[in-house]
Every structure is written in structure tokens, then in C-alpha cells.
Amino acid sequence: MRIIALMLTLVLGACAPATEDVVQNDVVTQEVVRTGDPYARGYTDEDFPRIQELAEGVYSYEQLRPAGEEKFTTVSMFVVTSEGVLVADGQGNVIETQRMIDEIAKITDQPITHVIVCSDHGDHTAGNSAFPEAITVWAHPTSAEVLERNANQMNSDSEAAPVLVPNALVEETEVLSLGGKEIQLRFLGRAHTGGDLSVYLPEEKILFMSEAYLNRIFPAMRSAYPSEWVAMIEKAQAMDVDMYVPGHGFVESPQILKEELETYRQALVQVIEEAKRLHALGLNAEEAIEQAQFGDLETWSLRSSQGSRAIQRVFLELNGELPGSGQEN
Ligand SMILES: [Zn+2]
Numbered sequence: 001m002r003i004i005a006l007m008l009t010l011v012l013g014a015c016a017p018a019t020e021d022v023v024q025n026d027v028v029t030q031e032v033v034r035t036g037d038p039y040a041r042g043y044t045d046e047d048f049p050r051i052q053e054l055a056e057g058v059y060s061y062e063q064l065r066p067a068g069e070e071k072f073t074t075v076s077m078f079v080v081t082s083e084g085v086l087v088a089d090g091q092g093n094v095i096e097t098q099r100m101i102d103e104i105a106k107i108t109d110q111p112i113t114h115v116i117v118c119s120d121h122g123d124h125t126a127g128n129s130a131f132p133e134a135i136t137v138w139a140h141p142t143s144a145e146v147l148e149r150n151a152n153q154m155n156s157d158s159e160a161a162p163v164l165v166p167n168a169l170v171e172e173t174e175v176l177s178l179g180g181k182e183i184q185l186r187f188l189g190r191a192h193t194g195g196d197l198s199v200y201l202p203e204e205k206i207l208f209m210s211e212a213y214l215n216r217i218f219p220a221m222r223s224a225y226p227s228e229w230v231a232m233i234e235k236a237q238a239m240d241v242d243m244y245v246p247g248h249g250f251v252e253s254p255q256i257l258k259e260e261l262e263t264y265r266q267a268l269v270q271v272i273e274e275a276k277r278l279h280a281l282g283l284n285a286e287e288a289i290e291q292a293q294f295g296d297l298e299t300w301s302l303r304s305s306q307g308s309r310a311i312q313r314v315f316l317e318l319n320g321e322l323p324g325s326g327q328e329n
Pocket of ligand 1: 211
């Protein structure tokens with residue numbers, strides 16, 4: 001585990017070009033390889049979890065997660081205040097979420113009081129039963145419904161960890177004040193799950209976007225709303241934000257994260273355009289998956305598992321067959 005103070009980078013990031021080594025005020029900003037692949041970035045498994053202090057009391061938490069042959073990071077964010085700790089997104093199982101809870105306890109004596117379900121998918125919620133019982137769990141109604149359904153289906157399966165069902169709902173915006181810190185829970189539109197929440201810290205100008213922002217990870221669309229997702233990112237881009245925090249992929253300097261959010265928006269557009277092109281040729285989804293060419297995105301993490309799902313999902317949208325709520329996982 002290593003803790004890195006990013007606050008200096010927050011200041012420098014705005015003026016330092018990221019693609020070359022820059023010496024500025026005796027600080028060297030190393031070139032960053034823009035990839036979701038931890039090994040191409042020079043990391044080893046021992047470098048994780050990776051915790052960075054993004055602003056006073058605000059931390060990102062990145063842990064490696066295997067997907068087939070590949071590994072990539074799943075990102076949570078936590079905010080430490082004098083009235084408790086707010087955690088945005090858990091990890092993928094009880095062991096990993098407990099590990100995060102233990103790491104938080106090394107940083108503060110404050111208890112975890114709030115958990116925000118920004119993505120209802122299992123890799124961000126399946127370990128939530130590790131959180132203390134007396135907490136407020138916020139979610140968008142769509143995600144709350146998904147988790148309630150999962151909880152009901154669990155009864156017969158005693159081996160799986162219990163599902164933590166949300167007990168507070170965010171329709172559009174909820175403004176929390178915790179130890180004098182303003183924390184906004186925002187629904188900016190349907191994106192990766194349909195119940196996508198973001199956590200906005202207006203003073204620090206940080207926006208945790210969860211899975212609506214996948215940094216150099218191939219657009220994962222199994223329960224997405226493809227064109228609404230693009231609009232949601234544009235809404236986030238129009239906000240007063242210095243640092244956009246992704247739900248998968250690396251947490252970089254504010255400047256790189258801003259650039260990569262635009263790269264990601266363009267990646268979504270590219271995938272949608274490719275699916276549209278193939279759809280217009282009259283191909284069915286299976287044929288389209290065979291013929292799809294994703295250009296630069298061919299080398300992105302999870303391309304092999306997510307390319308076909310993305311085509312299928314855009315085809316559903318083009319055929320007017322997207323479900324009304326983000327029900328499938
Ligand atoms: Zn997901």
C-alpha cells in the first residue's frame with residue numbers, strides 16, 4: 001500500500017503538460033503512460049491498494065481487479081470529516097471492501113457513516129456488507145431497485161454475502177453537510193447503469209464519476225444507455241470541476257484526468273458510430289460484432305470482453321429496445 005499526496009500535483013497539474021518531463025519549482029513531473037494496464041504503467045501487484053490524498057480529507061482508493069487475463073483498477077473515493085467518513089462506491093467483494101475499511105481506519109478514527117452507491121454493479125457493491133450497520137446508504141431509485149431485487153434473489157443462496165440495500169434515495173441532487181464539508185450527490189443522467197450517481201465536492205472542485213468515467217478502459221455497456229451516457233459526460237464537463245475521478249482506471253493529475261475524460265467521451269462516440277455504421281449496413285448484432293473495428297480503442301483494457309456487449313447495447317438503442325430502467329447487470 002502506498003499513500004501519495006496529490007495536492008502538489010493539483011497545483012502543478014493545471015500548468016504542466018503531461019506528455020513530457022517538466023521541471024518546475026524543482027519538481028519533476030514524470031511522463032505518464034496513458035493506459036488502464038497497471039503493468040504497462042510500471043506497477044506491480046504490491047503497489048495496490050493505491051491511496052492518494054486529492055485534497056484535504058479527500059482520498060481516492062484504487063485496487064486491482066482481475067477480469068479474465070487482464071487486471072485493472074476499481075476506484076472508490078472517501079471523504080474524511082469531523083463528523084464521520086463518507087465512502088463513494090465499495091469494492092467487489094467483502095474481503096476487498098474490508099481491506100479498504102481497514103485502510104481508512106489507518107487514516108482516521110472517524111467511523112464510516114455514509115456510503116454512496118454510485119454504480120450498483122457487483123464490482124462496486126458486492127462487498128458492501130462489510131460496512132458498519134448503522135450507516136446511511138444512498139442510491140438513485142433505479143440502483144436501489146436493482147439492489148433490492150438482488151437482495152430478494154439472495155435468500156436461497158446462503159454462500160453469497162448479503163446485499164446492502166440503500167436506505168436513502170437521490171432523485172436528482174442531495175446536498176449533505178458533514179463536519180462542515182459540503183458534499184453533493186448528483187444524478188447527471190443515465191450512463192453506465194441507469195442509476196449513475198456522482199459525488200461532487202464544490203469547494204474542492206472534485207467530481208467522483210464512478211463507472212460513468214472509465215479511464216482508458218473500453219466502454220463497458222452491458223446495462224448502459226449509450227447516447228445518454230455521452231450527454232451525461234458533457235453535463236459533467238460543463239460543471240465547475242478541477243478533478244474528475246474515474247470508477248476504473250488510474251487516478252492521475254487533474255489535468256490528465258480532464259483530458260482523459262474527453263478522450264473517453266470520444267471513445268463512447270466512436271463505439272456508437274461504429275455500431276451505427278454496421279447497423280446501417282443491415283447486419284445483425286452477431287455479424288456486426290465480427291466486423292467491428294474500433295481503431296485506437298483496440299488496445300484498451302477489456303476490449304476483448306466489452307466490444308461485443310457494446311455493439312449489442314447500441315443495437316438495442318438503435319432498434320428502440322433499450323429497457324426503461326437499468327435492470328440487467
Ligand atoms: Zn459496471
